[in-house]
Amino acid sequence: MNDFAELLDRLAYEPSRNNKLRLIADYLRATPDPERGFALAALTGALSFQHAKPGMIRTLIAERTDPVLFELSYDYVGDLSETVALMWPSPQALRIFKSDASPPTPDPSPPLASLAEGGEKKRAPSLSEVIETLSTLGKAQLPAQLARWLDALDETGRWALLKLVTGGLRIGVSARLAKTAAASLGGKEPNEVEILWPGLVAPYIELFAWLEGRAEKPTSSDPAPFRPAMLAHALEDLAALDPAAFIAEWKWDGIRVQAVTGASDDGHNLTRLYSRTGEDVSKSFPDLVEALRLPGAIDGELLIVRDGRVQSFNVLQQRLNRKAVTPKLLQEFPAHLRAYDLLVDGTDDLRDLPFAERRERLEAFVKRLNDPRVDLSPLIGFESWAALTAARADPATGGAGPDAEAVEGVMLKRRDAPYLPGRPKGQWWKWKRDPMNVDAVLMYAQRGHGKRSSYYSDYTFGVWTGGATGDELVPVGKAYFGFTDEELHQIDRFVRNNTTERFGPVREVVHAPDKGLVLEVAFEGLQRSSRHKSGLAMRFPRISRLRWDKPPREADRLETLERMLKNGDALPSPSGERVQSRRAKLP
């Protein structure tokens, strides 16, 4: 586990993606099975076991160290796991003269340099051993086991172990990057590993055997496996795209699911419903599972449909919030699958086919299934981007009819796009109808009126743009609602503590690249304006979130707003009322 810990440590300091890749690949190449497989599981977030509470770690260290020294150390380091990892009185770190209870018998000839030879060196546990033990260990045995491991590991090893058992392991690499590194062992495309991934379990012996050319490609024995979902990018530049190359459909405000049915060995069909990340959610939707009788794999949106009408996300949320799946729930909130892609038809894998062909197969499949709980997501006919823009602006007359309420935008899919895992460039675009969002930086605050007169509640915010002396913030709007009372208190406090200048009721607030408050601002549209220095004006802006976590440097740039304006995002939305923002999208 010391080697794995060292890899983690190194990854945490290395900013470049390519260099991270090389570090991981080097580790996977140099480390034997099953150790590297468990490491890959840890890197991809595929591990799960019950986590230890920080209180337990504190107890362990309190039994071994002076409380004053612990507090001084914790204060200095600032992180519990790291403090404990460094302070842990490992038997290997004890020096010769440490036995100071007896009168010192200094011997001037050999320096007291080296580590104690006497204390036998305990064998450091491997990552495999730690993970396998943790998955079976009873809660009561954990503290003693943990202490034994901590005794045997070095500082970095102890740090990684404590982060692992407390669930605080933040690796700083994506699962995708780790899989890409694994693929590079065999000179394979990352997507090949991605596609196999759902059928594999740690420690991935067959995967490595295949990558190293020692065995055939692993096949899934699961009759109804998850296939990694294809994801869309947010639309950037509509004008640069050729309308003839794309198919458009509605983007539904539900939950993306994959419905898979396959024949198991005994000839019976097995059906599973997966979330877009591959989590099995079948148990929550028995009403939908029973509708999926034909072997295949549908990619679609889970919705609630009552009397033939799609309900809003709020209604779906009510079903998701209930834990117990009762007959009453099924009746009140009937689940529905709106299908938009077909990955498998019978036993044919369709993922390499162009989307236009898959769509034809999907239409035939849904017809064959012939179940009211599964229907086709209709296509939006359009000749030009102007026509599609109009349909998006008014889905009710654009073809969505009474379901327009549940439309959150349109999807653009290349006719020739194969079904690729992850978020491939240029294949699928999502063009949301949601209020637009930018991250802006608070620049000025003004006292409010009426019951808010004692608060700084009117905010002027800006985004970055290139100025004469480097980047500077240019104001793009003003907002005075959208936040909760609690948030108002927080902003007010921030304003008072970070005022740089006062002009009557207005305070200038610190807004430097590293210091300041980032506000997520939602708005309904943009228009050109000569009144503003930025040349833009926002329609109906409001604060949708406080981004205390974000340094101002990372706020949006004026170019982003310019692009939204150019893309026609600035058209006023038809209903105007659809302003409540939705943060609780699952999963």
Add this chain to the structure above:
Amino acid sequence: MRPEDLLSPTPSGVCCKPGGFFIDPTRPVDKAVITHGHSDHARPGHGAVLATQETLDLMRLRYGDNFAGSTQAVHYGETLTLGGATVTFHPAGHVLGSAQVAVACKGLKIVASGDYKDAPDPTCAPFELVPCDVFITEATFGLPVFRHGDAADEVGKLMHSVMVFPDRAHLVGAYSLGKAQRVIALIRRAGYDKPIYLHGAMEKITHYYQERGIDLGELKPVRGASKEELSGAIALCPPSAMQELWARRFPDPVTCFASGWMRVRARARQGGVQLPLVISDHADWDGLTATVAATGAGEIWVTHGQEDALVHWAKSRGLQARPLAIVDYGDEDEAQPELPLASGESGEAT
């Protein structure tokens, strides 16, 4: 005789009244006993200076021939009588020429250890334990979180990185006096035999080490080397140079920093280091406490660093202990926790 009558701590250093001298004074005095060549301990402008030959040579290299009115070289183990006190020099294991100074008078012995470490170092004489009544110790790494481990293992990490990234330069920030030469020696012990490149500011001192018979292999100046030549090389520079224009000549370097402070992640991250190497020229917590206990001293005076924790530890062992508030120590070497952006090397030309 009370210890304070033999050595009295003053804000500008420890003064020996019976002997008429100061140890590592921070302002000019008539007679100074200098423990080692780091600039916060060895300052120019004193009347007479007593130190090891190496320390005197290093002071001359840094400050020029007229750094003191007169000098006297003292060997390890040699005892001198100064006024009413005797002074003996013992190796401190910190850097080349570093010494602990044992001051004795009428049966009372106080050891001023300067900066020291009990870990092995191929570039200087090993630390010698000197039994005494009062032990004056530094506390640069005086917190139990500072555990420096084996420096060879840290250099092993560097060697591994050189193997994984053979086309990237490894730029190692290391203090010019002591750390740099130790890192080079450890790299050689790890079997690396290609030329190692040096920043201009560390050439003189490093060549002095070589003149004293310390084998550092083939060294080349970074100055004048081509980009291609540097691309897969190991180069050493003062920490301050890592953020300077100077460092841009290295294409996509792995920035490494050899320091005891690298033990704490937040510190390493602060400096933008990619490969922290926990290598220190000071004793770590285990080293400090083991040494203090082994001297047999009943009284401990703590100079610079994290005094609180060490004083607390000593008291909990039934020892008398107190911090000495000596200002201006810790300007050079690791005593200064600032990372590459602002370290004490700025006085030296690049």
